[in-house]
Amino acid sequence: MKRAKLYGKLGKLILQAAKAGGPDPIGNIRLREALAIAKQANCPREIVDRNVKKAGDKSQADFSEVMYEAYGPGGTGLLICALTDNPNRAASDVRTVFGKVKGGAKLAESGSVAFSFTKVGVVVLEAAEGLDEDAVLTAAADAGAEDAAPATGGRWRVTASPADFGAVRDALTGAGLTVAADASGLEYIPNATVALSDEDFEAAEGLIEKLLALDDVDAVYCSGEGVMEEGEGEE
Numbered sequence: 134m135k136r137a138k139l140y141g142k143l144g145k146l147i148l149q150a151a152k153a154g155g156p157d158p159i160g161n162i163r164l165r166e167a168l169a170i171a172k173q174a175n176c177p178r179e180i181v182d183r184n185v186k187k188a189g190d191k192s193q194a195d196f197s198e199v200m201y202e203a204y205g206p207g208g209t210g211l212l213i214c215a216l217t218d219n220p221n222r223a224a225s226d227v228r229t230v231f232g233k234v235k236g237g238a239k240l241a242e243s244g245s246v247a248f249s250f251t252k253v254g255v256v257v258l259e260a261a262e263g264l265d266e267d268a269v270l271t272a273a274a275d276a277g278a279e280d281a282a283p284a285t286g287g288r289w290r291v292t293a294s295p296a297d298f299g300a301v302r303d304a305l306t307g308a309g310l311t312v313a314a315d316a317s318g319l320e321y322i323p324n325a326t327v328a329l330s331d332e333d334f335e336a337a338e339g340l341i342e343k344l345l346a347l348d349d350v351d352a353v354y355c356s357g358e359g360v361m362e363e364g365e366g367e368e
Contacts, residue, residue, distance in 0.1 A: 254298025
């Protein structure tokens with residue numbers, strides 16, 4: 134499901150960029166960036182071609198980025214990110230999920246949760262022979278990254294400002310490191326996490342799973358301690 138969700142998001146980004154600036158990546162910087170990300174993620178060519186073609190359809194509605202804020206199990210904060218051609222449908226689907234959730238989870242007013250998160254660029258490096266701490270830290274520093282830290286499975290997680298994300302990613306790739314495109318991108322990181330009981334942890338995971346199952350929702354970020362380590366955020 135994670136791979137399918139990523140391809141769906143990339144398709145929407147390509148369509149959005151091509152519709153806004155035309156189908157030629159030479160003169161369309163946004164499209165060129167979207168195509169570069171799709172290539173790194175091994176996005177099937179038919180998905181790329183289909184969405185570039187759809188962008189030329191005058192009946193195709195524009196896509197818009199929408200964020201919903203919510204309170205989750207155990208007092209957690211949630212940010213729900215969507216890229217949709219039908220904001221009314223997206224909002225209705227998200228409300229429906231919360232309408233079926235027990236335990237106090239509910240949608241919140243705009244601005245009441247987002248302030249407790251910081252948007253960052255995250256580049257995840259695949260584990261590889263010879264990928265040691267010195268090599269990663271040197272490459273990250275040379276690329277202009279803000280920080281680098283070990284992640285699960287021998288991977289490394291390199292962070293940068295949102296504005297520098299693309300340049301840092303490209304510099305690390307140019308340094309011979311393998312970027313995990315399906316785990317890299319712009320993310321919202323909680324400024325502080327909330328410790329959860331086992332019951333609330335499971336409830337938070339279940340809620341996030343239901344939200345990610347919605348076609349319009351591309352990523353969900355949660356301030357519950359340990360929840361984001363499970364890879365729920367995919368933006």
